[in-house]
Amino acid sequence: MVSADAMRTVVGIIGNVISFILFLSPVQTFVRIWKKGSVEQYSPVPYLATLFNCMAWALYGLPVVHPNSLLVVTINGSAIFIELSYVILFLIFSSDKKQRLKVLLVLLLELGFMALLAFLVIKLAHTHNKRSLIVGLVCILGNIMMYASPLSVMKLVITTKSVEYMPFFLSLFSFFNSVAWFTYALIRFDIFLTIPNGLGLLFGSAQLLLYATYYKNTKRLMAEKKARQLSLTEVVSGRDEPKKIGRIHHSGRAPSQNNGA
Numbered sequence: 001m002v003s004a005d006a007m008r009t010v011v012g013i014i015g016n017v018i019s020f021i022l023f024l025s026p027v028q029t030f031v032r033i034w035k036k037g038s039v040e041q042y043s044p045v046p047y048l049a050t051l052f053n054c055m056a057w058a059l060y061g062l063p064v065v066h067p068n069s070l071l072v073v074t075i076n077g078s079a080i081f082i083e084l085s086y087v088i089l090f091l092i093f094s095s096d097k098k099q100r101l102k103v104l105l106v107l108l109l110e111l112g113f114m115a116l117l118a119f120l121v122i123k124l125a126h127t128h129n130k131r132s133l134i135v136g137l138v139c140i141l142g143n144i145m146m147y148a149s150p151l152s153v154m155k156l157v158i159t160t161k162s163v164e165y166m167p168f169f170l171s172l173f174s175f176f177n178s179v180a181w182f183t184y185a186l187i188r189f190d191i192f193l194t195i196p197n198g199l200g201l202l203f204g205s206a207q208l209l210l211y212a213t214y215y216k217n218t219k220r221l222m223a224e225k226k227a228r229q230l231s232l233t234e235v236v237s238g239r240d241e242p243k244k245i246g247r248i249h250h251s252g253r254a255p256s257q258n259n260g261a
Helices: 004-024 027-036 045-062 068-095 097-124 128-148 150-160 166-188 192-249
Strands: none
Touching: 004 068, 004 166, 027 068, 045 068, 045 097, 068 097, 068 192, 097 128, 128 192, 150 192, 166 192
């Protein structure tokens, strides 16, 4: 018979794999941002919230805070570097100076807060239970921020009736991630993992429901947008052509024939 610890380890490894895919899922979005040189209407909030969340969980999983949580540390430690890369790209490609300043300010506040929290917890809380309680509460807050942050994007989806700016794979793997870690938390009951991942299931389900609702409408709206851009290009080209013809008739010959006249 498989022991609870063995099952927990297996589920934790699966959770690591799913979480890693989740953290890499926005890559397509950032490739688009890179190519266009603009963040367009994409929001930096989910990435800032996820960065804060990962830093909190990496601290929670450390042996000095919550022993026997190596799998929590491995995935969140990796995710810190991934999410930080996304935030830096937002800083580079945001054309709005106010937005760039806000992102930078939030980033510095997050880094400062986590450094202070780690110092105070290790220095002032002298038992694993106390450290786990303090950092665990911060982790719950971080997870709520991470899973609730897409609410602003979900509002945009409902308003525009389009899911263009809500990356599908991010929503999908957020849902799978919550399922894995919720299961992990239940095997050896950990309330600090159970509560936020239960909420994650709720938010993940809501996002997938929005995709099912607005996916077809999004394709139609994007096709209309592309058609309007094409039409605008034709109009601009059409306006330029008479000017060229006018110059030819005015001189009696093409501009290139003036060379050496």
